[in-house]
């Protein structure tokens with residue numbers, strides 16, 4: 001199968017339990033909850049997205065004709081020094097494209113595989129770290145994993161039900177945008193009130209990196 005990739009870049013994981021860990025990011029093009037066009041945002045299912053995932057024109061992006069070619073392009077971004085290489089597959093919605101051959105090809109390159117998904121597509125087996133971030137108005141099909149990362153506030157999402165889902169970690173992340181300061185206070189208060197939740201701060205935005 002061929003893969004449409006917006007960009008591939010090396011940075012620090014900015015979110016979740018692995019925040020601060022160096023990783024190669026592979027951002028797949030396209031999403032099932034928004035077209036990515038500003039004109040469509042107001043009527044999209046997911047309306048708060050902070051990411052450009054349209055097209056294959058970013059740094060290191062392109063159409064990759066095979067799993068091996070994409071895995072090699074990802075591995076090429078890892079520095080020559082030692083350490084366990086990590087790739088974060090994101091998007092857009094990566095699980096519209098990630099399949100067993102790609103997982104096997106990334107593992108064959110020695111990469112540990114993390115995925116950021118909206119949970120509307122069931123994850124294939126073999127992912128080493130699965131982060132699910134549910135979106136109100138969509139059906140949550142992937143209901144287990146390593147971390148559940150809920151962007152707040154999302155009116156209509158039942159946090160009491162979500163915190164009971166079988167994930168090892170339950171995190172809230174303040175919705176970025178004009179009201180981010182308000183959302184951060186709300187997310188902080190939520191964790192203090194119910195310590196089953198942990199706060200995920202978008203470290204890369206604080207640092208001014210991608």
Ligand SMILES: C[S@@+](CC[C@H](N)C(=O)[O-])C[C@H]1O[C@@H](n2cnc3c(N)ncnc32)[C@H](O)[C@@H]1O
Nearest residue numbers: 048049050051091092093116117118133175176
């Ligand atoms: C751009 S999404 C791509 C992966 C997948 N489509 C998803 O939604 O999980 C990566 C992460 O950024 C989060 N995110 C997107 N827009 C955000 C915003 N405005 N503020 C905070 N987090 C946001 C998502 O919830 C998700 O956890």
Ligand SMILES: Nc1nc2[nH]cc(C(=O)O)c2c(=O)[nH]1
Nearest residue numbers: 012013014015090116204210
């Ligand atoms: N540094 C950094 N960390 C991230 N963690 C999740 C991201 C994403 O867009 O999926 C992201 C991102 O875009 N940049």
Ligand code: SF4
Nearest residue numbers: 031034046049092118
């Ligand atoms: S589901 Fe993820 S990629 Fe798609 S629009 Fe929402 S935050 Fe963006």
Ligand SMILES: [Mg+2]
Nearest residue numbers: 050051090210
């Ligand atoms: Mg991002």
